[in-house]
Amino acid sequence: MLPKQMQPLLAPPASSAIAKVLAHGGNRTPRPRGEVSALRTITLDGFDGIATCWAPILASHGLKLQLQAVFCHSRPWVQFPRVPSPFAPKTPTPHARCELADLLVVIDYKDPISGLVDRRAALVQAKLLKRGAVRPSGREWLQHELLAWLPSFEFVDAAYDRRSRDLAAGLVGDPAFTAEYGSIELSTANWLQWLPQTSRPCFTGQIDLGTYLAKMATGDRSCSREAILGGSDDWSYTVDELLRVTAAKPIVKADPTTLRGNRVSVEFMADATTIKDGGGGGDASDLDEEWRKGPISTVHLTVSGLDDTSGFPEADEPFSR
Numbered sequence: 001m002l003p004k005q006m007q008p009l010l011a012p013p014a015s016s017a018i019a020k021v022l023a024h025g026g027n028r029t030p031r032p033r034g035e036v037s038a039l040r041t042i043t044l045d046g047f048d049g050i051a052t053c054w055a056p057i058l059a060s061h062g063l064k065l066q067l068q069a070v071f072c073h074s075r076p077w078v079q080f081p082r083v084p085s086p087f088a089p090k091t092p093t094p095h096a097r098c099e100l101a102d103l104l105v106v107i108d109y110k111d112p113i114s115g116l117v118d119r120r121a122a123l124v125q126a127k128l129l130k131r132g133a134v135r136p137s138g139r140e141w142l143q144h145e146l147l148a149w150l151p152s153f154e155f156v157d158a159a160y161d162r163r164s165r166d167l168a169a170g171l172v173g174d175p176a177f178t179a180e181y182g183s184i185e186l187s188t189a190n191w192l193q194w195l196p197q198t199s200r201p202c203f204t205g206q207i208d209l210g211t212y213l214a215k216m217a218t219g220d221r222s223c224s225r226e227a228i229l230g231g232s233d234d235w236s237y238t239v240d241e242l243l244r245v246t247a248a249k250p251i252v253k254a255d256p257t258t259l260r261g262n263r264v265s266v267e268f269m270a271d272a273t274t275i276k277d278g279g280g281g282g283d284a285s286d287l288d289e290e291w292r293k294g295p296i297s298t299v300h301l302t303v304s305g306l307d308d309t310s311g312f313p314e315a316d317e318p319f320s321r
Helices: 004-024 035-059 140-149 209-217 234-247
Strands: 063-070 077-081 095-099 103-110 117-128 179-185 190-196 203-208 225-227 253-255 261-265 270-274 297-305
Touching: 004 035, 004 190, 004 209, 035 063, 035 117, 035 179, 035 209, 035 297, 063 234, 095 140, 103 209, 103 234, 117 140, 117 209, 117 234, 140 179, 140 190, 179 203, 190 209, 203 209, 225 234, 234 297
Parallel strands: 063 270, 103 297, 117 179
Antiparallel strands: 063 297, 077 095, 103 117, 117 225, 179 190, 190 203, 261 270
16 A cells, blocks of 8 residues: 555545535535435545545655546345344344445555555445434444444345355454444534444544545555455455446436436546436435445545556456465
């Protein structure tokens, strides 16, 4: 990954870009008014702003940045055996179903000399703050059970391989940093990352999203989990699959004048945004708070040498470390 000395260069502009879009919206989205619209704004406009700020910093170090950000107004559902969590409600069967997460963030660093790729990734569940804290209620605690305990699970949607996943296996990376909760405070335009825990307090280690991303990009082991591009372990395989299933969704137009998804390419960025069952450029209120089963929203940042022309790494490319 990038040198740790770059953290203080990357964190402040990332935090500023995030605060700006949470307060005002951006080119693609209006000012967010709820949980889903905040996630949409961060995915489509926040990461664009981060990429714009980071690009000249990386260029001064002989590097370029590619961004592929995809927002889907849906998320994949999984089934898992109950732990059970003391915080989650009882279920009529020993298994439970819930959403996996709202967002997958992946940062790849392709070494300009060796060509080897270092990858870090994390699942993020977005929640509006309630009285200054992350406070799940009812069945939302089932998702906390999934993300804190990491029981084995299977995807419900047929678009995904039905193999059982054990993300708690420590074959690659530290399972403790597989998933995060992103707490959103719209009144202060702030987004904090929290680690879910199996005991009280149920959320800990808060850090603002901009700093989190800077540490993730520089390989801080406490911010995101290592994964292997094309790896066969459950975590690496799941990261590849989530990226692939989301990227396979078509970009469509609602009518000749309203673009519901777009692709923009500039010198340092390839940005693809796909919106499913949510309007493009409409008011934030057009996003239902109840999401549907489907692909996960993804943000994929790739850092490589200025002269690298390979584009985004593919999951099926040969990989060695």
